[in-house]
Amino acid sequence: MPSILIAEDEAAIRRVLKNILREENGKWTIEEVEDGAQAIAQCEKEWDLLLCDIKMPQKDGTEVLKHYQEHSPNTSVVMISGHGDIELAVDCMRQGAYDFISKPPDLNRLLQTVRHALDRQQLQDQVRRLKKKVSRKYRMIGSSKPLEKVREIMEKAAPTDARVLITGPNGTGKELVAHGLHEQSARAKGPFVEVNCAAIPSELIESELFGHKKGAFTSAVKDRKGKFETAEGGTLFLDEIGDMSLSAQAKVLRALQESRVTPVGSDKDVQVNVRVLAATNKDLELEIKEGRFREDLYHRLSVINIQVPALDERKEDIPELVSHFLQQISEEQGMSGRSFADQAIVELQKLNYSGNIRQLRNLVERLMILGQEKISADDVRQFA
Numbered sequence: 292m293p294s295i296l297i298a299e300d301e302a303a304i305r306r307v308l309k310n311i312l313r314e315e316n317g318k319w320t321i322e323e324v325e326d327g328a329q330a331i332a333q334c335e336k337e338w339d340l341l342l343c344d345i346k347m348p349q350k351d352g353t354e355v356l357k358h359y360q361e362h363s364p365n366t367s368v369v370m371i372s373g374h375g376d377i378e379l380a381v382d383c384m385r386q387g388a389y390d391f392i393s394k395p396p397d398l399n400r401l402l403q404t405v406r407h408a409l410d411r412q413q414l415q416d417q418v419r420r421l422k423k424k425v426s427r428k429y430r431m432i433g434s435s436k437p438l439e440k441v442r443e444i445m446e447k448a449a450p451t452d453a454r455v456l457i458t459g460p461n462g463t464g465k466e467l468v469a470h471g472l473h474e475q476s477a478r479a480k481g482p483f484v485e486v487n488c489a490a491i492p493s494e495l496i497e498s499e500l501f502g503h504k505k506g507a508f509t510s511a512v513k514d515r516k517g518k519f520e521t522a523e524g525g526t527l528f529l530d531e532i533g534d535m536s537l538s539a540q541a542k543v544l545r546a547l548q549e550s551r552v553t554p555v556g557s558d559k560d561v562q563v564n565v566r567v568l569a570a571t572n573k574d575l576e577l578e579i580k581e582g583r584f585r586e587d588l589y590h591r592l593s594v595i596n597i598q599v600p601a602l603d604e605r606k607e608d609i610p611e612l613v614s615h616f617l618q619q620i621s622e623e624q625g626m627s628g629r630s631f632a633d634q635a636i637v638e639l640q641k642l643n644y645s646g647n648i649r650q651l652r653n654l655v656e657r658l659m660i661l662g663q664e665k666i667s668a669d670d671v672r673q674f675a
Contacts, residue, residue: 296340296341298326300345340369353386369388369404423438433608438605450475454567454568455597456532458598462646473525486518486527502520533578544591575628616652617662
C-alpha cells in the first residue's frame with residue numbers, strides 16, 4: 292500500500308493532514324516529522340509521497356526536496372506553502388516537486404493532489420517493473436572468458452553511436468547483445484526497433500525499412516512510416532542482414548551515408564537520426580566474394596565487430612544457464628520444485644550444442660517435463 296510522509300513543523304497542520312488522509316484511505320501508511328532534518332533522515336525508507344512544508348527549522352523544504360531528488364528520485368514530493376511562499380513553491384516545482392498546496396489546506400484540493408501523485412507513482416512503478424523485466428529478459432548469463440570479452444567490447448561501444456556488426460551462429464544470443472548495447476547507450480529512452488531481414492520477402496523489404504506513400508503499389512492504401520523513421524532517436528537492429536537483397540542493401544548504404552531515406556513512391560527524402568546495429572550468422576566476407584553482399588555496406592556496418600561465442604566454446608557457463616532457465620521455465624509454466632543433480636549438470640556439459648543457447652533451453656524444459664523431480668544424469672542421457 293502507498294506510504295506517505297508528512298514533514299510539517301506546525302503540529303495542528305500535521306494533525307489535520309494526517310486525519311484527512313486516514314479518512315480517505317485507512318490502509319495508507321502515514322508517518323510524520325516536525326522538521327527538515329528529520330525528513331531527510333527518513334529518506335532511506337523510499338516513501339511514495341512526501342508532503343513537505345517549505346518553511347521548517349533545521350532544514351527548509353527546498354533542502355529536503357533537493358535531498359529527495361538526489362537520493363530518492365522515485366518519491367513524489369508535494370510542497371506545502373504559506374501565502375507568502377507561493378513563488379518559492381512554483382520554483383520548487385521547476386526543481387522537480389510534483390505540486391504544491393496552500394495553507395490552510397483545502398480538503399478537496401489536498402485529496403485531489405494526493406490521489407494524482409499516488410496514481411502517477413503507481414504508473415511509474417509499473418513502468419520500472421516492466422523495464423526491469425525486459426532488462427532481465429535480455430540479460431546475458433555466464434561469466435566465462437569468451438563472454439566477458441563480449442561484455443568488455445559492449446561496455447566500450449555502447450555509449451557511442453558507432454555502428455556494430457554482431458556475428459555468430461544461430462541461437463548464440465546476438466539479439467541479447469543488440470538489446471544490451473541499446474540499454475547501455477544514450478539512446479536507451481528511445482525506441483528499439485528490430486527487423487528480421489530474413490523473414491520479410493525481398494519485394495517488401497524496402498517498404499518495411501523506408502516506408503511508402505499511398506498508391507506506391509497495389510496494397511499501399513495509406514502512407515506508412517518505415518522502420519528507419521519508427522526508430523527515430525533510438526536504435527534500429529537489422530537482424531540477419533546477410534539475407535537482404537542487393538537492391539535493398541544499396542538503399543541501406545545510402546541511408547547510413549546520408550542519414551536520410553526515401554519512402555517507396557515518394558520523391559522527397561526524410562531525415563533520420565538512428566543508430567544502426569546489424570547481426571548475421573553468415574560469413575559476410577565470403578558473401579562479398581560470392582557477390583551476394585556489398586563490400587561498402589559491410590565496412591559501413593562493421594565499425595565495431597562483436598563475435599558472439601558458440602555455447603560449445605563456453606561450456607563453463609552451462610551451470611549458470613541451467614539455473615537461469617530452471618527459474619524462468621518454473622515461473623512461466625508453474626513447475627516449481629524441480630532441480631538438477633550435480634551429475635546431471637556434468638552430463639549436460641558433455642553434450643555438443645549445434646543449436647547453442649536455444650538448444651540448451653529446450654533441453655532443460657524437456658528434462659523438467661519428462662525427468663524426475665530432481666533431474667538426474669540418467670534423465671539427461673535418456674532424454675537429451
